[in-house]
Amino acid sequence: MPFKTFGAGDVLTAGDVNDYLMEQAVITCTSGTRPSSPGEGMTIYETDTDRIYTYDGTTWRVVVRLGAWVAYTPTVSPASGSFVIGNGTLLARYTLLGQAVCFKMKLTFGSTTTIGSGSSYSFGLPPVTRDTTVDDVFPAILIDSSASTVGYRSSSAFSFTTNDFGIILHEGSTGQFVGPTAPWTWANGDIIRVSGTYQAA
The missing domain is CATH 2.10.10 (Seminal Fluid Protein  PDC-109 (Domain B))
Structure with missing residues (x-):
């Protein structure tokens, strides 16, 4: 009125x-x-x-x-087998600003983490359904902590469905998904970091 x-x-x-x-x-x-x-x-x-x-x-x-960012626990799903965090850590937070959902995630593999198998991982988004009209892309950083190959890899995460995303490496003509053994076999101290914003449904 x-x-x-x-x-x-x-x-x-x-x-x-x-x-x-x-x-x-x-x-x-x-x-x-x-x-x-x-x-x-x-x-x-x-x-x-x-x-x-x-x-x-x-x-x-x-x-x-209003207030602090909210903690959530993302799912980590290998293409086959199972993922168990063990003594690793999986930290994630999100907040809402209108229809924008902002999130950040840090996965640190531990010595007893079960990494699963298969060609890819999918990771859960915050518990706010994503609008699928346009795909979303999020920056991601991969860290290999092995003494002989320590280094960083820049990659991109992009939305799969309304509630999860995958990570693809920049290199390669066909693109390679990040999975249990790609771009390396994940081991104690290795880290995956992702942050981004998407539109809520």
Whole structure:
């Protein structure tokens, strides 16, 4: 509804309160107590999620998430076999800014990490479904900590589906996916780092 200018002596009706005051104010609620019949443009702040939402006429859209980045545990799926982190570490964080999802991930292989087998790994995105209209590409760095071959490889991660991504090496005419033994056999101290931004569905 449009903005209304009240004049001196105007009677404030129940409709005015419900429409102009309630719907055009930022309402404090929880994710379970959102207004049941929101008007387009209504804005709320959820105390249990620390998120500000605006109703676009069809659904609630995140405007911003306040506070610290949220930790999540990405899946790591080899083409065959299984991946078990063991004494390695898998750290990931994400945050929301409107429909943009920003994330970062660091996988450090340990001496007891089970790397799986096959030609590729897929890695889980944050628990916010990705819009698949256009594929997304994220920068990635691979670190080989072996004493004889210590070095870095620049590569690109790109989206597979709505919730995961793979990493492909820059070199080669056909492209090579990062997998349990590519570009080297992953071992204790090796690191994969990825960060990026994608559009939420």
